[in-house]
Amino acid sequence: MRTEDFIGQLAGGLRPVRRMAPPGRQAALWLGLAAGAVGLAVLAHGLRHDLQERMLMPQEVAQWVASVLAGGGSALAAAMLARPDRSWRWALLPVPALLVWFVSLGWGCLADLARLGPMEGQLGTSWGCLRFILAMGLPLAAAQFWLLRHAGPVRPGPVLLLGGLASAALCSAGLSLFHHLDAAVMILLWHGGAMALLVVAGWLLGRPFLASRAGRDQA
Amino acid sequence: MAAAQAGDAAAYDRLLRAALPLLRAVARRRIINAAEAEDAVQDALLTIHRLRHSYEPARPIRPWLVAICERRAIDRLRRQSRRGGRESPIEDWHETLATPGANQGEERVASAELRAAVAELSEAQRTALGLAKLEGLSLAEASARSGMSVGALKVATHRAVKALRRRLGAED
Numbered sequence: 001m002r003t004e005d006f007i008g009q010l011a012g013g014l015r016p017v018r019r020m021a022p023p024g025r026q027a028a029l030w031l032g033l034a035a036g037a038v039g040l041a042v043l044a045h046g047l048r049h050d051l052q053e054r055m056l057m058p059q060e061v062a063q064w065v066a067s068v069l070a071g072g073g074s075a076l077a078a079a080m081l082a083r084p085d086r087s088w089r090w091a092l093l094p095v096p097a098l099l100v101w102f103v104s105l106g107w108g109c110l111a112d113l114a115r116l117g118p119m120e121g122q123l124g125t126s127w128g129c130l131r132f133i134l135a136m137g138l139p140l141a142a143a144q145f146w147l148l149r150h151a152g153p154v155r156p157g158p159v160l161l162l163g164g165l166a167s168a169a170l171c172s173a174g175l176s177l178f179h180h181l182d183a184a185v186m187i188l189l190w191h192g193g194a195m196a197l198l199v200v201a202g203w204l205l206g207r208p209f210l211a212s213r214a215g216r217d218q219a
Numbered sequence: 220m221a222a223a224q225a226g227d228a229a230a231y232d233r234l235l236r237a238a239l240p241l242l243r244a245v246a247r248r249r250i251i252n253a254a255e256a257e258d259a260v261q262d263a264l265l266t267i268h269r270l271r272h273s274y275e276p277a278r279p280i281r282p283w284l285v286a287i288c289e290r291r292a293i294d295r296l297r298r299q300s301r302r303g304g305r306e307s308p309i310e311d312w313h314e315t316l317a318t319p320g321a322n323q324g325e326e327r328v329a330s331a332e333l334r335a336a337v338a339e340l341s342e343a344q345r346t347a348l349g350l351a352k353l354e355g356l357s358l359a360e361a362s363a364r365s366g367m368s369v370g371a372l373k374v375a376t377h378r379a380v381k382a383l384r385r386r387l388g389a390e391d
Contacts, residue, residue: 018272
């Protein structure tokens with residue numbers, strides 16, 4: 001078919017559409033949703049008993065703030081990258097917060113090593129962390145991808161990655177509010193591992209979803 | 220585009236037609252093959268149509284259109300190279316079949332013609348040709364074997380070669 005005729009066909013079948021909210025508002029909407037969900041979980045479990053004392057330690061606070069910023073930054077970056085004309089540099093937005101977070105966890109591991117002795121003594125299993133981050137993170141990631149479903153034909157990869165990261169980081173931050181997990185190495189292993197799992201799951205499950213959206217003919 | 224979002228078909232038509240040279244330029248910059256580039260332009264138009272609700276009127280339209288077209292062109296290139304990796308074009312001069320004999324049709328036709336030509340020769344000519352040319356005997360040996368005189372052998376061989384040449388088109 002000639003391209004000029006194709007244009008005529010597209011214009012001929014034109015129906016009015018509802019304009020999508022700007023990416024900033026989309027990200028804010030999702031962050032509100034995530035905050036509400038995590039808040040409910042915290043209410044259900046009750047705050048951890050030593051929260052007040054931990055919030056007096058600057059390093060703990062910095063770690064927690066960094067995880068929240070990483071989540072928020074990833075959500076905004078995902079919403080921006082879902083639009084074709086926004087710069088890819090948005091993808092760098094959550095990087096500093098992520099770095100601070102992981103470096104502070106690594107530093108915490110070293111500090112624990114000096115304080116508590118060998119690592120083996122601090123290792124244990126915490127399936128609860130994994131379960132919470134996955135159970136909370138998967139629906140949040142799904143909501144994220146549904147909001148950003150228009151990214152399919154443009155940049156599905158980075159959007160999926162950042163969306164999964166946003167969900168995982170916020171779940172981890174929420175979990176830190178009520179779950180008692182002292183050793184930094186445990187947080188690094190279980191939170192970090194759960195996040196990696198969630199990001200990979202988001203990637204694998206999200207791809208076909210966005211691809212099917214891309215293939216759907218709305219003409 | 221804002222008018223198109225509201226459902227103004229005429230404005231949409233104008234916008235897409237006005238954008239067409241830009242889209243074509245973007246696609247051609249990426250894709251050398253003209254037909255493939257035109258397909259990429261159509262892909263881009265379809266994506267623009269599907270994503271028209273995601274365009275923000277406060278922002279310039281040009282980067283939005285260009286970004287979508289770039290993406291579609293790259294997708295098409297990728298598909299093309301994936302396809303290229305799986306398939307290889309069949310050239311006329313390549314072997315078509317694996318069996319060695321299958322590609323020797325022409326030679327077989329030639330040898331069949333030669334056999335037919337030899338069969339048309341007279342008995343004496345065939346004997347002379349076989350002994351003198353194929354077995355490479357001297358005239359004296361050939362004469363002793365066949366019982367023909369040397370002179371008769373010479374004449375028969377000469378005539379046989381002449382007849383074959385005529386038959387196979389080497390001599391008019």
